[in-house]
Amino acid sequence: EHLYRIQGRCVGCGLSFIPYDRLLSQEIPLNDMRRVSDFYDQLTGQQGIYANSTLRLVTPRPPVTTLMEVPAEQTLFMLEEELFESANHVVMTQKLFLVPDAYEMRIQRRNERRPGA
Numbered sequence: 001e002h003l004y005r006i007q008g009r010c011v012g013c014g015l016s017f018i019p020y021d022r023l024l025s026q027e028i029p030l031n032d033m034r035r036v037s038d039f040y041d042q043l044t045g046q047q048g049i050y051a052n053s054t055l056r057l058v059t060p061r062p063p064v065t066t067l068m069e070v071p072a073e074q075t076l077f078m079l080e081e082e083l084f085e086s087a088n089h090v091v092m093t094q095k096l097f098l099v100p101d102a103y104e105m106r107i108q109r110r111n112e113r114r115p116g117a
Contacts, residue, residue: 001067002040010068011102016040016094043092044083053081055105064097077103 004012018040020030028035043049058078065072077098085091 001063002037003067006102009102010070011099013064013068013097014094015064015097016092018043018092019090022091040092046085049083049085049091051081051083053079055079057100058097060097068097068099070099075100077105 002012002014002016003010004014018036023030023036023039026039028039030036056078057075059073060068060070060076060078061072064070064076068076070076077096077100079096079098081094081096082090083092083094
């Protein structure tokens with residue numbers, strides 16, 4: 001679980017799932033949240049990691065409502081991701097819940113077609 005705050009206000013919550021064998025191979029104990037968090041930061045910043053992501057509008061449920069201290073009827077962005085090291089090798093999945101008025105989403109579209117195709 002990760003919480004993101006701006007001036008004390010919770011504006012985001014991340015629920016990340018790293019395969020246990022991945023943590024075990026790095027000798028990271030699950031009860032050492034500092035080391036787990038450091039490993040998360042290292043993993044998400046690693047060269048060559050890519051993600052399949054989906055952005056949705058959702059009404060959250062516990063534990064998100066409890067962690068973020070938001071009512072269940074509040075609409076949030078949910079960015080659901082699978083992070084890969086290589087084809088078909090998932091290293092982490094996560095759901096990021098974001099308060100819409102605290103974020104600006106930019107989308108760049110690329111057209112791969114050549115003119116006349």
